[in-house]
Amino acid sequence: MLDYIIVGFGLSGLAFVEQLEKNNKSYVVFEDSSQKSSRVAGGLYNPVILKRFTPAWQAIEQVETAGAFYKNIEKKLNQPLVFELPILRRFNSVEEQNVWFEACDKPILERFLSAELYENTNNALDIPYQYGKVKHTGRIAIKKLLELYLGVIDQKKSLFKESFDYAALSTTPNYVEYKGVKARHVIFTEGFGVQKNPFFKDLPIVGNKGEYIIIESKALKVTEAIKSSVFIIPLGNDIYKVGATYNNHDKSVEVTERAKEELIEKLERFLKVPYQIIDQVAGIRPTVKDRKPILGTHPKFANLHILNGMGSRGILIAPSMAQNLFAYIEKDVPLNKEIDVKRFMT
Ligand SMILES: Cc1cc2nc3c(=O)[nH]c(=O)nc-3n(C[C@H](O)[C@H](O)[C@H](O)COP(=O)(O)OP(=O)(O)OC[C@H]3O[C@@H](n4cnc5c(N)ncnc54)[C@H](O)[C@@H]3O)c2cc1C
Structure with a gap:
């Protein structure tokens, strides 16, 4: 039995996989290259909204977490990926x-x-x-980072370069089963691709x-x-x-x-x-009506979770949101109401 299945490997998938690595959890990743947001992003991290010179949502706190997150990956992959700018x-x-x-x-x-x-x-x-x-402020070479990281996952035989087929997923109270793979949890991190996900497609992720x-x-x-x-x-x-x-x-x-x-x-x-x-x-x-990320657990299926809605600031937001979701699932640390999927699904 695996601990996690991750569906999608953009910034959100990467951020959650890093939590799993840090906590010695087992996982597989499905990635089908259908969405490009993370790979085409400018890669800038900047906590200030430059229209009116105001701080972005929680950005000052996120700068610390994100800074350590990318530096750690840079060291692990042994490639220049973080550039002060x-x-x-x-x-x-x-x-x-x-x-x-x-x-x-x-x-x-x-x-x-x-x-x-x-x-x-x-x-x-x-x-x-x-x-x-x-x-x-600075720039993350995000496309290169994601490709290098995926290469490492591939080497461990934990990557499936294919679309996740939602119809083939069955759930029980304690685990899920997908094409012969059993896992305790599924994390959906498909970005705007979530519109094809029957469990979460009604969320207001407008794109x-x-x-x-x-x-x-x-x-x-x-x-x-x-x-x-x-x-x-x-x-x-x-x-x-x-x-x-x-x-x-x-x-x-x-x-x-x-x-x-x-x-x-x-x-x-x-x-x-x-x-x-x-x-x-x-x-x-993947933008949301109320401009906040969406994370948490499906109200009917206790082992299906979502990490999405990073909008136009995924570089800064994704690392701390992944941390929050992991702590919620594994340690019962409650999610802040303004980011919890429950604000849209009950
Ligand atoms: C032009 C542009 C510029 C940007 N510039 C910046 C910037 O400078 N700084 C910043 O912080 N943010 C920027 N952003 C925003 C940032 O890119 C997003 O916040 C972030 O990429 C969202 O990441 P994600 O992993 O949630 O979604 P995505 O990057 O969309 O990743 C989802 C992944 O899931 C995969 N997937 C989807 N469905 C399935 C399925 N059924 N099976 C298998 N795989 C699946 C997709 O192929 C994709 O790789 C920019 C965005 C754009 C479009």
Whole structure:
């Protein structure tokens, strides 16, 4: 009898598997590459909402957990995966600069927002009102991390590169059975793919499509992440990720011409040097109506659990949510009401 079956290996699946590894639990993972959110993500960790300079939900607490989480995986996989990367927020007006200064005075943000304004010295960019700098932020090479980690799971013969067939799952009070495999629990971490899961498909995980263009520009020479109408995220070797879009209507996983045009228009508002588009990527963020993650146990089936709804901030949120879910299942530590699946299912 295994301890766990994990369905889906994006950021949520990874975060839960790390809990299992830490606690010596046995598991298998099913991953079918049907969703791309984690693999196309910018990989930025940043606790500040850059529209109004406010802290994101629980983000200040999550920074600590996430920081240790990724550093530990980096060490285990013995590859550079965590990159410190300050974010420069381009101001659009003097009024915005003033809002920034007010935010700098708030004790909760003091550590992250630099009270100094930064003059632009790069001719490639049009920055008329200076920058504000967010500190202690960075980028996780998440696609590489997930592939390396999956390789390790595969080597242990614990990976099934196939779709989980929900119809083949049977449950009893003490264990589940799936195609001859018995396990104490199933954790569903399918991101927006949850819409095909008969046990949890009615949850209000609405999905928000995001696209990036990947550009090459020899003349840009930027080493920080620049946030203006879009993000420019340096990946090294004169390659940058530019985006992302937010689309609530299109739920397809394919890239679109419309998103490309939107990103070009926004980029050229402040980028003044030549560049070439070398790629484009798309994914669906698993967003929830009330903008909080969803975790917990199915009200009718005590061994079926969900870890989902990471929205647009999975890098920071997933590690602490996985910790909460593990403690809930294994040690009966109650879940906070605002993240518990019970708020939508009884
Ligand atoms: C364009 C874009 C940019 C983003 N940038 C950032 C960023 O910079 N920072 C940040 O914190 N967040 C970012 N996000 C959000 C972040 O990517 C998400 O919060 C996170 O990826 C959600 O992870 P997840 O594991 O819950 O879902 P997913 O990444 O969707 O993973 C679910 C996995 O389950 C698999 N699956 C689904 N159904 C089945 C099945 N039946 N059988 C087997 N496998 C299945 C899928 O193939 C997939 O691999 C971005 C998202 C997008 C789209």
